[in-house]
Amino acid sequence: MYSKKVIEEFSNPHNVGVIEDADGVGEIGSTVDGDIINISIKVKDDVIEDIKFKTFGCVVAISTSSAVTRLAKGKNVDEALELANEDVLEALGGLPEGKDKCSGFALDALKLAIEDYQEKNK
Amino acid sequence: MDHSATTPVDPLVVDAMLPYFSEMFGNSSSLHSFGMEAAEALARAREQVAEAIGASPEEIIFTSGGTESDNLAIRGVIPHDAGKKHIITSVIEHPAVLNTCAFLESMGHDITYVPVDADGIIDLQELKGSIRDDTVLISVMHANNEVGTIQPIEEIAKIAKENDIYFHTDAVQTVGKVPVNVDDLGVDMLSISSHKIHGPKGAGALYVRKGTVIEPIVFGGNHERGLRSGTENIPGIVGLGKAMSLASELLGTDAKHMQEMRDSLISRVFDALPDVRLNGHPTQRLPNNVNLSFKYVEGESMLMMLDMKGIAVSTGSACSSKSMNASHVLTSLKLEDDYIHGSLRISLGKENTMEDVDYVVESLKEIVLKLREMSPLSNS
C-alpha cells in the first residue's frame, strides 16, 4: 500500500531534530486532532542552509516531513515557498488513497517556518 | 503476533479438509451416496462444534463466518413484520454487531448502547436500567477483540433471563482461549468464527438455544433448517469442526502458555520503557491479548517499524486524511489524548514462544525510543 520510496524515507528519515538557534520555526497540529510537525530552519543570504524536523504522526506524516526537509535544503526561501504537493508526492512515489492530501501538512510547517524567518528579518 | 485478526490453519485441520475437495466432494442435499458422505461430514462437524461448547448438534447453525453469525443472531430475533423493537448492546462491540444495530436503527428499531468503564467492563446498572417492555435482545460480546476485556456474561445472562429477553454473545475471541460453555454462560445465542481458532476462513457458526425463535437472513434451498440457505461449505465446515475439537482439547495448556507470555511481555515492556499504559482490564482479559499505549508516538508508525522487523501487530490508532482517529473501543475507554494515538495490540498465538516475546520486547524498545526521538512532544 505504501511505495518503496515512502517506506525508505520513513525508515531512514533525513534531518531529524531541532535547530537550537533557528532563524525560523514552524509548527502545525495538536494532540487533539493529530499529527504535530515542527520544522526549524537556518537561513543565510535567503538560502536554507540547514533544516530539521520533529514529527509526531503516522508513516505519511514522518516520510513527508523528511521529504520536505530534503527538498527545501539548499533552496532559496522563495523557491522553497513554491514547493507544491505534487513535488512531495513525486519525491515519495505517490501516497495511498485517502492519505494523498497529507503531503500538505509538512509543507504548511515549512511555510510557517519561512514566514517566521521573513517576519523576523523584515 | 496478530492472532486476534486471524490465525494460520492448523495442519491437522487442513488434512481433515483435503478429502472433501476431491474424492468426497458431494453436495449434502443430493440423494445419492456422494451426497451422503457430505451429509455425514456435516453431521460430524456439527457434533464437534456442539460438544466443544456444551450444546446439542441441532443447536448449531453453520454460517460463512463470525460477521454473518452476528448478523443472523441480531436480525434473526426481529420478525420482519413485527413493529418497533428494542435491542441493548454495548459501545465496544465489533462492527459486525454495531453496524447491524445501526442498520436496524435505520429500519426504525431502537438500540441502546451501554457504556463501559475505563477497563472496558460494561456498566451493569445502566444495562438493567435500559430494559424496556419491547426489549427483545441483549447482545454483549464475551471478550473484546481490541483490548481483550472479558465481560461478566453470566451476570448479564441472569438479567436477561429475569426479564425474559434473548441474550446473544459474540464469542469469536474467546473460543479456544477461555472456557466457553453455553449453559455455564447462560446465553441463548453465541457466535463463532473459524479463522480465529486455526480453522479456515469462510466458516463460522451460530449457537441457537432450543426454543429460541429466529428468522433467516439468507433465503434459498432451506439448508441449515431453513436458517441459512446456500450449498454448505463442506471442507470449511469440516475444518471448523476439527479446529473446535482441537481448541477445546488443548484449551488448558494453550491458555496457560499464552498467559505466561502475555504477562511476561507486559511487565518487561513496563520495565524497559517509561510512559506506557496497559489498555483493557488488568486481569479480566484474554490470555493472549496485550494492548499498550505509548506516549509521544503514533500507532501506525510503530506498526510499520515492527512490520519491517517481521512482527505483525495491529493498532486502534489510525491516521487518515486530516485527522487521527482512535478506534471506537479506545474512545469508549476514555483514554487521555496523550495515550490514545499510540496504541498497539499484540495478540499472541499458541505457536509463539518466549523467544518471540524477547524479540518483541527488544524491538519495541528500540522502535519506541527511535520514534520518541523524532517526536516534538517528547523531551528525550
Place this chain on the structure above:
Amino acid sequence: MDHSATTPVDPLVVDAMLPYFSEMFGNSSSLHSFGMEAAEALARAREQVAEAIGASPEEIIFTSGGTESDNLAIRGVIPHDAGKKHIITSVIEHPAVLNTCAFLESMGHDITYVPVDADGIIDLQELKGSIRDDTVLISVMHANNEVGTIQPIEEIAKIAKENDIYFHTDAVQTVGKVPVNVDDLGVDMLSISSHKIHGPKGAGALYVRKGTVIEPIVFGGNHERGLRSGTENIPGIVGLGKAMSLASELLGTDAKHMQEMRDSLISRVFDALPDVRLNGHPTQRLPNNVNLSFKYVEGESMLMMLDMKGIAVSTGSACSSKSMNASHVLTSLKLEDDYIHGSLRISLGKENTMEDVDYVVESLKEIVLKLREMSPLSNS
C-alpha cells in the same frame, strides 16, 4: 454425472489455495505485510473473475456462494426505506431467487412470476406486459439448473434497458459451459458460484455493473466496498479466481466435449427405450445437461438403482411422505402426468468420457426395464 449439483475441486485449484491456509494466512484488512499478501491475492482473484466475464475488477463482489449472490442482487436493489417496489422474475428460477422474492413479497413488495413455454423458455410478451412504473428489477436465470434451458438473456436485457430497469441473471449454471460476457449479455448483475465450476464450496461472486446502486445485506467491517462485510475467505476466493480462469481458458474444448457426450447420451437412450421424453429445450440447452422423463417409473427409484451402480444423478421427481411432488420447474413445463414422476437429470462434467456415457446408457436401459416390469402402469 451430477455436476450441476456440485463438482470436484480441480487439483490445480487446490494447489492454488493451499498456501493461503498456512504461510500466507493473513487478513486482507491488516496493514502489515502478512495482510498485504492476502490483499494481493484478493486483488488477483478479482481480476481473474472479472476477466473471465468481461468485467472490471471493481465490479466484482465476493460472497459465500451462489445463493448469497442471488440474495444480494435482489434485496440489494430495494433500499430498506423505499416504498413498495415491483420485481419481475420467472417461475423456473432457483430457490435462492424464488425464496428471496417470497421474502420480499412478505415484506409488502410485489413480485410477478412470468411463465415459461413447454421447453422452459420465458414468455417475453408476458414479461414486457408485466412491467410497471415501480418495477426496479428483472431477474431471470441464464440457464436452468434442472432442465438446462438457456434463456434469451440479450433480448430480456434490451427490454430492461428500454424501460430503465435493472437486470440480474443467475449464471451459476452457465459459467464455464457457455460464453458468459456481461456486455454481450447486457446484464447489470450476474451471480456466480465457485463449487459448480471445479472451485471450492463457500465462495461465490456477484458482478455489479458500475453505476448500479445496491445496498448490503450483511453488515460489519465494510469489506468488499461495504457491500459484503466479513473477513474474506481468502483461500476460497483464490480458488474461485483460479477456477474461473481455467473455466474460461478451456471453455471451447470442454463445452464441445460435454455437448458431444450429451447428444450421444440422449440419442442412444431414445434408441434403447420407448416412452422417453427430453425435458427442456432441444437445442437452447446447457451442453452438459440431459433431463429425461421415463414413463411408468418413479424418479427416486431410478436414482437409487443408478446409485448402486456408482452413477450419481438427480431427480426433480421426489416422493415425500404422502405425496409425489414434482419440482416447480417440471410443473412449470406442464409435463403430462405420465412423465412428471419419472424424471432424471444427468449432468455431465468435463472429466467424463464416452465410456462413462456407454455405461450410463447400459445401466439406464437395464434399470428402466426392470422398474417397468414392476410397474402396474406399463404393459411390458
